[in-house]
Amino acid sequence: MINKVTTVNNWLKLAKNKLKEAQISSYSLDSELILCNILKVDRTTILAYPKRKLTKQNIFHANHFLKRRLQHEPLAYILGFKEFYGRNFKVNSSVLVPRPETEEIIEQLKNNLVNNNETLLDIGTGSGILAVTIAKEFQNKNIKAYASDISKDALVLAKDNAILHNANISFIKSNLLENIEQNILNEVTILIANLPYVNKNWIDQEKPNELHYEPQIALYSEKEGLELIEKLLNTTNKIPNLKYLILEADPEQFCKIEKIAQENNLKKMVQKNYTIVFKK
Ligand SMILES: C[S@@+](CC[C@H](N)C(=O)[O-])C[C@H]1O[C@@H](n2cnc3c(N)ncnc32)[C@H](O)[C@@H]1O
Numbered sequence: 001m002i003n004k005v006t007t008v009n010n011w012l013k014l015a016k017n018k019l020k021e022a023q024i025s026s027y028s029l030d031s032e033l034i035l036c037n038i039l040k041v042d043r044t045t046i047l048a049y050p051k052r053k054l055t056k057q058n059i060f061h062a063n064h065f066l067k068r069r070l071q072h073e074p075l076a077y078i079l080g081f082k083e084f085y086g087r088n089f090k091v092n093s094s095v096l097v098p099r100p101e102t103e104e105i106i107e108q109l110k111n112n113l114v115n116n117n118e119t120l121l122d123i124g125t126g127s128g129i130l131a132v133t134i135a136k137e138f139q140n141k142n143i144k145a146y147a148s149d150i151s152k153d154a155l156v157l158a159k160d161n162a163i164l165h166n167a168n169i170s171f172i173k174s175n176l177l178e179n180i181e182q183n184i185l186n187e188v189t190i191l192i193a194n195l196p197y198v199n200k201n202w203i204d205q206e207k208p209n210e211l212h213y214e215p216q217i218a219l220y221s222e223k224e225g226l227e228l229i230e231k232l233l234n235t236t237n238k239i240p241n242l243k244y245l246i247l248e249a250d251p252e253q254f255c256k257i258e259k260i261a262q263e264n265n266l267k268k269m270v271q272k273n274y275t276i277v278f279k280k
Contacts (some may be wrong), residue, residue, distance in 0.1 A: 008035060009050035011059065015066050022070050030075050034065045037079050053176040074210045075192075082128040087136070089161050094153035096218040098211075102194055104275040105246050106133055109272075112189065113244050113277075114138050120240075121184075122147040122233060123176060123193040126218060127157030128169070130192055135167035146184060148172040154206060173183035176228065177235045188239050193232055226253055233260045236260040236280075245278040 005035035012031050020026035032043050038061045038093050039046070039054075054062070054183045069077050076082035076097040081090055084098040085106055091097060114134075120143055122131040131147035147169050149155050162169045174180050198211075211219060221228045229249060236242060245266055249257055254276055258268050 010050045080164045084135045098129045102213045104273045116141050117185040118189045119144040120190045121188045124195045125149050125158050128161040130170050132167045134163050145169045148174040183232050185239050189243045192246045195228040196221045197225040197249045233264050242280045248274050
């Protein structure tokens with residue numbers, strides 16, 4: 001790999017070239033973040049001291065991370081964390097890497113959807129980014145937060161993230177609403193879900209692809225990506241006090257989703273980017 005380099009600048013130059021050759025579009029940022037992680041400094045420091053000497057151990061570790069990135073492993077898995085809505089969250093290969101587009105769900109909630117004493121349920125919580133962020137962003141509103149997932153390993157990580165951010169969330173292992181007690185469902189006023197919505201046919205399995213590293217159960221859903229969202233919509237009648245339902249999906253799926261929602265007495269309020277908001 002890169003053995004003859006001695007300074008930050010040298011390593012960055014070579015790493016950026018290699019990642020660029022591997023067609024990784026974030027080659028520049030990724031190289032800098034790898035080195036930041038190894039040297040335990042922020043990007044400003046890396047860029048301010050380009051002539052800083054690297055030890056053999058620094059180079060060994062940086063090269064190891066670079067090698068993984070060159071195989072298209074998501075940077076978040078390599079570094080073990082990902083930023084979401086201004087906070088760092090632990091991630092590992094049992095959860096989806098948090099996506100920036102998911103921040104829109106928080107933005108929509110900030111459009112006056114959250115009053116005092118709401119009860120939130122986050123279905124398919126993964127790393128817990130949504131439940132934790134909402135608990136933190138609305139902590140002055142006395143919100144009660146529940147989060148569920150079908151994956152035991154995801155829930156372990158989500159609990160870790162709740163502890164990391166000192167967020168009070170109750171976690172439940174459940175297939176959609178199936179294993180959530182009715183007395184909890186009776187409390188819920190806001191339901192959010194970023195469920196798997198990728199249609200397998202959309203993905204080119206042959207190309208080097210970051211999606212290959214992420215859990216299938218977090219990405220794909222049958223019926224052209226709509227099966228789980230449809231099942232959830234068809235069970236919202238189990239939530240008698242529901243006020244709002246916020247979903248993430250592909251905008252191309254929104255028409256079909258809206259139709260199923262209407263059949264379940266949910267009225268579309270807004271759609272923006274990958275987020276669609278319904279009112280009961
Ligand atoms: C697209 S990921 C979203 C994770 C996280 N909410 C986020 O926004 O980054 C979908 C999550 O739904 C979970 N999941 C898949 N099928 C499920 C089901 N039937 N019931 C509950 N959760 C499910 C997966 O384990 C995964 O954590």
